[in-house]
Amino acid sequence: MPRPPTQRLTIRDIAQRAGVSESAVSLALNDRPGVSPATRERIRRLADQLGWRPSVAARALAGEGSATVGLVFARSISPLGVSSFFLQLMVGIQEALSHRGFGLLFQVVDGPDAECAAYRRMWAEHRVDGVLVVDPRLDDPRFEVLAELGLPAVVIGALTRSTNETEAESESDGGRLRVSQVWADDARAMAEIVDHLHELGHRRIVHIAGPAELAHTQRRVQSLRHEAERLGLVDARSIITDYSEDEGVAATVSVLAERVRPTAIVYDSDVQAVAALGAAAERRLSVPDDLSVVAWDDSVLCRSTRPRLAALVRDTVGFGRRAAEELLDLLDGGPAVTTEFDRPHLVPRGSIGPAPA
Template identity: 60%
Template sequence: MTAPGEASRRKPARRPTIKDIARRAGVSESAVSFALNDRPGVSRDTRARVRRVAEELGWQANSAARALSGERADCLGLVLARPARTLGVESFFLQLVSGIQEVLSARKTALLFQVVEDLDTECALYRRWWAERRVDGVLVVDPRTQDPRPELLAALGLPAVVIGGPATPGPAAEPPAPHPVLSTVWADDAKAMARILDHLHGLGHRRIAHVAGMPGLAHTARRIRSLRAEAGLRGLDERQVRSVTTDYSDAEGAEATRRILDAAAPPTAIIYDNDVMAVAGASVAAGRGISVPGELSIVAWDDSPLCRVTHPRLTALVRDTPGFGRLAATELLAFLGGGPPRTVQGELPHLERRESSGPAPHYR
């Protein structure tokens, strides 16, 4: 009979080794290695017997040992250099990772995910992963306006797919220039911003504010640039259109909204770079007795359940974020399989018009 507490002190079960398989199958350890690694040197019957015994014992290849021998690690890396506190409130990355994981699970490939403090730490991590052969390739998020990562990854020879385009691409419909050794999947933020401006300008809005994301991110710069360009095409100048940057959190989204509404000539419409800040902005407006959309229209860049349960429901850009993740993962696996580096465009989001956007107060 087992004494109290004995079970908790038991050692974990020992993992089966090549020696165990060799003993059970009645062959040498080198024969087991040949059979499990699909190398010549053993008969078909021996190969089948070794694999059957390995399966019975629950043996799995050691990924670290395989990597050191020059074989694939069957693992991809993803590093996020953002304040950890912002991850719990923004749904974009959860959806992106779910799409990535959907593809990798089907290919029995693991995802090594790590959150770090800054870009220098991220670059150091890539160097360590490369030296230890921990990953076969990496998915790079949040391209910067000044970004050392593409050059570093190219120098290391670590395959990568960059998710997102540069800060200042060419004309609105022109994709970013292809990198000689890295693939890119990108979204056309200029056309997405044009859809929002078409909607708001058509409703008579001429004073429009933009609560943007983190400064230094390429897509933040790209959206600000696109807003100015699209506003200029519609006869609006910088006195009528402005952008402010935040950390994507509800707290900074609310504070930015307060500052914007305190301006001498406050806007009649605000565009928020994510759903959480849009909901926070709507709450600030309600607290001040500002009617949405009667006095202020609100548009969220990213749709989510939050946008659909808030009253009034928020007009938002609807995009397939999990699909974007699937596209990035598929592209990296293709690259690892010997495909060329490519630049691939994701699906253009559409604007879902809901109750939070309406005619400008002076346009009725």
């Protein structure tokens, strides 16, 4: 009689079918000495026919890994739940992991300290073989923990100078930090936006940015400042927010109420950029005749508004896929590497126009 479909196949089942001991099955399936080649081949063939797969817990206890990688987000769940960037990133990560039969352990926590605690717990419990690290920060505490644990990792995003120094120090001191990174040039992307707006006659540009502690926020802020100085823009500045719709709208209402308001606003969040269209309409401002609007990452939201939002476009699914592939390479014993992914490029749409006279 066949086993009920909800019952998990065990080594004992295989031993009974093969007419051998459970220890013989264990030795054969784990490619260890103690059984003859003929018996080993017979047991393996039977296991394949029955659809047997090794228990993740058993593999962990045997020191053979968990076939799982971790991904921890230290962000508020509300903006994260509607972020097109992170949803597409997850799709790419899952594609690469599924191809190799790896699982993904995903958690959302409330800050860097909780994220470090999650890494310690995952590693101590043999739940992950490595982790994907997002949102590199200034003076990032996570890399010291990764080095202490010897936990392989891939950073999605460029590391800060201080983090790179920490990595170098760890290697020179015989540390165990094994970190690759996959990054895109946010600074060049911001420069492209500013240059395009400048060519259209815009001189008053506001950047509604993300959290100040994130490295990519600082790169975008500094790039805007650098381009403004180069082009002689005396009224270009960044305003820090938490990526949420509420803070984006509040910042938009504030700058549009100024006596000399901006002629163009660049948003680090597509959700904030969409919400800003409503804030502009309430003040009877036309987009793009009175105000040009740019979203940092493209999404279906950007393509569904009227006018459609100009946005930075990138292969976010491919970005996530590449990061996961680099982590799998690390787990296969490969060296830590730094990989620059394709830079986001501006796609001008109906929300960008010449600066008002």
